Amino acid sequence: MNGNTCVCISKLSKIYTGSDSFALNDLSFEIVDGEIFGLLGPNGAGKTTLLSILCGLVKPTTGSVTMYDYSVENDIEAIKKILGVVPQDIALYPTLSGRDNLMYIGRMYGIETEKLKRKVDDYLYEFGFGKNSNLPVKKYSGGMKRRINLIGGILHNPRILLLDEPTVGMDVQTRTSIIDHLSALNKEKHMTILYTSHYMEQAELFCDRIAIIDNGNILALGTPRELMKKGNAGDLEEVFIKLTGKKIRD
Amino acid sequence: MYRFWATFRKEVKLLIADRTGVAILFIMPVLLVVIMTLIQYEAYKSLTQSGIPVLLVNNDADSLGGSIENGFKKVSICELTIDHGETYKTTADIKRKVIKGDFLIALVIPQNATTVLRSNVELMMNNLFDKTKSQKNKPGSVNVEIIIDPTTSKSFVIAITSELKKYIADIETKVLFSIMGEKIGALLHSDQKVNMPDADFFVYHENYAFRDAGETFQPNAVQHNIPAWAIFSIFFIVLPLSSSIINERSEGLLIRMRIFPGSYLSILSGKLFVFFLVAIIQFIIILLIGIYGLPQFGLPVLDIGKHILPLVALTIALALAAVSYGLLVGTLFDTPQQSAVFGGISILIMSAIGGIWVPLSIMPAVMQNISAVSPLNWALMGYYELFIKGGDWYAIEFQVLKLVLFFLVALAISYRLYKLKTN
Numbered sequence: 001m002n003g004n005t006c007v008c009i010s011k012l013s014k015i016y017t018g019s020d021s022f023a024l025n026d027l028s029f030e031i032v033d034g035e036i037f038g039l040l041g042p043n044g045a046g047k048t049t050l051l052s053i054l055c056g057l058v059k060p061t062t063g064s065v066t067m068y069d070y071s072v073e074n075d076i077e078a079i080k081k082i083l084g085v086v087p088q089d090i091a092l093y094p095t096l097s098g099r100d101n102l103m104y105i106g107r108m109y110g111i112e113t114e115k116l117k118r119k120v121d122d123y124l125y126e127f128g129f130g131k132n133s134n135l136p137v138k139k140y141s142g143g144m145k146r147r148i149n150l151i152g153g154i155l156h157n158p159r160i161l162l163l164d165e166p167t168v169g170m171d172v173q174t175r176t177s178i179i180d181h182l183s184a185l186n187k188e189k190h191m192t193i194l195y196t197s198h199y200m201e202q203a204e205l206f207c208d209r210i211a212i213i214d215n216g217n218i219l220a221l222g223t224p225r226e227l228m229k230k231g232n233a234g235d236l237e238e239v240f241i242k243l244t245g246k247k248i249r250d
Numbered sequence: 251m252y253r254f255w256a257t258f259r260k261e262v263k264l265l266i267a268d269r270t271g272v273a274i275l276f277i278m279p280v281l282l283v284v285i286m287t288l289i290q291y292e293a294y295k296s297l298t299q300s301g302i303p304v305l306l307v308n309n310d311a312d313s314l315g316g317s318i319e320n321g322f323k324k325v326s327i328c329e330l331t332i333d334h335g336e337t338y339k340t341t342a343d344i345k346r347k348v349i350k351g352d353f354l355i356a357l358v359i360p361q362n363a364t365t366v367l368r369s370n371v372e373l374m375m376n377n378l379f380d381k382t383k384s385q386k387n388k389p390g391s392v393n394v395e396i397i398i399d400p401t402t403s404k405s406f407v408i409a410i411t412s413e414l415k416k417y418i419a420d421i422e423t424k425v426l427f428s429i430m431g432e433k434i435g436a437l438l439h440s441d442q443k444v445n446m447p448d449a450d451f452f453v454y455h456e457n458y459a460f461r462d463a464g465e466t467f468q469p470n471a472v473q474h475n476i477p478a479w480a481i482f483s484i485f486f487i488v489l490p491l492s493s494s495i496i497n498e499r500s501e502g503l504l505i506r507m508r509i510f511p512g513s514y515l516s517i518l519s520g521k522l523f524v525f526f527l528v529a530i531i532q533f534i535i536i537l538l539i540g541i542y543g544l545p546q547f548g549l550p551v552l553d554i555g556k557h558i559l560p561l562v563a564l565t566i567a568l569a570l571a572a573v574s575y576g577l578l579v580g581t582l583f584d585t586p587q588q589s590a591v592f593g594g595i596s597i598l599i600m601s602a603i604g605g606i607w608v609p610l611s612i613m614p615a616v617m618q619n620i621s622a623v624s625p626l627n628w629a630l631m632g633y634y635e636l637f638i639k640g641g642d643w644y645a646i647e648f649q650v651l652k653l654v655l656f657f658l659v660a661l662a663i664s665y666r667l668y669k670l671k672t673n
Contacts, residue, residue: 055509057672080511089502095267096260107256108510108517136267152506 006160006192007031007054012063014049014216023049025216027063031209036186036193038207040200040236042244046216047196048088051162054194055085067160081109084158084191088165090145091152094138098129098148101137102155109156116155123151127181143174150178154185161185163195167202175199179206200237210236212243219243253512257520264494265524271490275528276535279483283536284543286479291471291549302406304328305356307344309335312364314392314421318357321417327409335361344397354402355410358395366392367422371429379433394418472550476540477633478606481626483536484529484568485597488576491525492589495580508672522573529569555636560643560650564632567653571625574660581664581671600624628652 007030014024024046031037041047052058054065056076065072070079092101099120106116124133127147137145150166163182167175179202185191197203203210204224211221220227220243224236231239265272306322308315311334322330331353338344344356370390394414398407498504507517540552554561576593583589601607603620604627610618621627632649635641 057505057508077511080509083509085506085509087502087505089505091502091506093260093264093503094501096263100260100263104256104260105506105510108253108507108512110252110511 004033005030006033006035006068007194008066009050010064010066012050012053012065013061014046014053014058015061022216024053024060027213027216027218029211029218029221031192031194034186034190034192035208036182036195036206038203038210039194039196039213040198040203040210040240041196041213045214045244047213048164049216050213051085051164051194051196054162055083056080081156082159084153084156084161086150086153086161086163086166088168090137090149092137092145092148095136097134098137098140098144099124099133101148102151105152106155111156119155120151123155127151128177143170146170146174147178150181154191157189158191160192160194163193165196165198167197167199175202182206200235200240204236212240214244251516253510253516254520254523257517258523261521261524265528275487275490276532279480279486279532280535280539280543282483283476283479283539284547287472287475287540287544287549288547290475302327302329302355303331303353304410305331305333305338305344305347305353307333307335307338307356307358309361310359310363312362313424314364314367314418315359317421318359318414318417321413321420322357325413327406341395341397344395348397348399351399354399355407356395356397357410357414358397360393360395363392363394364421364425366390368425368429371422371425374426375429375433379437472540472544472552473637474609474634476536476544476552477637478630480533480536481568481604481629481633482597482601482606484532485572485575485601485626486594487525487529487532487572488579488593488597489590491522491573491576492580492583492593493586494521495577496583496586496589500585504672518577522577525576526569526573529572530565533565533569553637555640557636557642560641560646561636563643563650564629564636564646564653567650567657568629568632570657571629571653571660574657574664575625577664578660578667581667597626600626603627605630625653625656628656 009030010028012024012027013022015022027050039047039050049058053060054067054072056072056079059073067079067082070082072079092098093104096104102120102123103116106120107113111119127150129144129147132140132144137148140148146166146169150163153161153163161182166182167178170178182193182195183206186193195203195207207224209221209223210227212219212227220230220239222230227239228234228236231242233239233242265275304322306319308319310316319332322328338347338356341358344358347353348356396411396414498507508514510517537552537554541554545551579589579593579596583592601624603617604624605613605621606626610621610627613621628649632646632653635645635649639645
């Protein structure tokens with residue numbers, strides 16, 4: 001692990017019980033401190049399995065993951081404190097307000113109530129919530145729910161942020177706003193971001209480096225420019241199609 | 251503890267946000283208890299107290315009819331109508347009134363019943379003392395008709411016929427004694443009459459078997475129904491609890507909770523504690539209804555006995571068992587529909603075999619044995635001890651232990667299922 005390596009994934013494999021194929025197959029790569037790392041792949045490529053292993057939800061069959069000096073296998077509690085996760089599902093209580101959901105999430109990270117209130121107010125303002133923050137989440141638009149979901153992942157000021165398709169189903173304006181916020185977090189707070197998405201154009205602009213994975217294997221890894229150059233393609237989507245094919249995945 | 255209380259606070263907010271749900275949690279059990287207690291109280295009263303309509307058609311103008319009539323006037327469970335053949339002249343008339351529902355039982359004492367009885371006894375005495383007389387005569391019989399509404403409880407029919415037979419046997423003995431006295435007097439050439447003494451040779455004392463000799467309360471439908479339906483209602487907490495657990499899992503909230511630092515157990519216990527408190531509050535409300543509400547409907551006041559700490563311990567054990575069952579159902583099933591159907595029906599079955607609907611004493615022996623596996627039965631037996639038999643901690647400790655063990659086993663199975671489902 002290099003001095004500025006933030007996440008080190010080594011020979012990581014996962015076979016789910018009852019399955020005879022690899023969800024992840026001998027993956028090895030590193031994410032540098034302060035980097036925005038994109039993980040692209042078709043449905044079922046292994047992106048969510050990888051994120052689940054990184055946050056301790058799923059145990060790997062073989063291999064290891066370390067974040068800074070902590071091993072996922074042995075130091076998961078320490079990792080949970082420095083890790084922020086924005087799940088693909090809108091994991092919020094629909095009958096509670098956005099504010100109440102965030103207060104609950106903040107308390108779960110042990111943030112003291114007064115400090116938490118200030119943080120929640122600041123983030124709600126920053127992400128464009130006015131009085132709406134006191135309405136039940138079930139009355140929010142899809143974009144508002146996604147924004148609250150995102151705030152839930154960054155409230156405790158994590159050093160590493162994992163985002164599983166954070167902009168899925170959003171209109172262009174909301175997508176751009178979220179990406180702008182994430183870029184600001186990365187620059188201002190030096191937050192390392194690992195991000196999965198199906199939006200190639202967005203990933204091309206947003207990520208410092210990208211790994212394209214399919215069937216649990218890394219097919220390509222590098223900066224967007226390097227990938228396009230290696231793939232002799234005009235954009236990332238072309239590279240992606242060349243590497244993963246046109247077959248529809250379930 | 252910070253995470254425990256944060257979850258507790260969140261769960262309270264979730265409950266308050268769902269006002270309909272809160273209303274269902276607290277109002278429905280109260281309605282259930284009031285309605286079921288009123289219904290069962292009336293049924294219980296009809297068997298044990300007063301108001302059962304009985305028609306006595308006394309066509310005998312002599313001592314047998316008079317004795318039966320006087321006897322039934324003292325029977326408190328009857329609302330007695332006496333007719334001397336003026337209104338109800340034929341059996342068909344009486345049957346019509348019974349079919350119509352005016353009477354549950356009608357007793358018809360035939361004309362000259364005392365005369366026939368006396369003749370029969372005299373015949374017996376003649377056969378005994380003077381074999382030259384009446385040997386060719388055979389005793390006649392007195393046909394007492396009992397007309398019964400088919401819906402009448404068997405136990406009530408037995409009670410009425412037993413009373414009737416008792417009065418008949420009483421007058422039979424008196425007639426026998428009197429005629430025998432006359433015969434013996436004639437044999438001894440004495441004019442002195444032998445009279446049957448009026449005194450009862452047997453006096454019956456009813457004593458309730460309270461554990462505490464100082465208890466004074468009387469068993470009644472309220473003492474049975476309040477704890478029974480409170481237990482039933484508390485177990486229905488399984489539905490909202492299991493549904494909440496399943497929704498958290500299906501909406502991705504469980505994943506978020508597992509990502510939070512610290513043990514998931516502290517989050518789960520914060521959630522379960524809220525439902526535990528809801529169960530306790532439900533029980534307290536139902537007790538208050540028993541003490542202050544039901545008397546407004548003319549029912550007796552619920553007497554909760556003298557042993558408050560054992561009552562608290564038993565109620566805590568009951569709430570723990572109900573909450574752990576909700577956790578188990580919520581962990582086992584994948585959709586709220588599955589948990590609602592299974593949870594609801596399983597509670598109905600456990601309550602039926604547990605003696606909530608029908609007293610255990612009238613169940614078949616095999617069902618009485620099966621009832622021992624129902625946690626609702628364990629709780630009910632505990633409350634019977636406290637509310638009906640005047641028992642103390644030692645009388646309920648085994649029931650409390652069983653409920654706590656149920657709680658621990660349900661927790662262990664839920665944990666195992668959770669591990670299987672999340673790995």
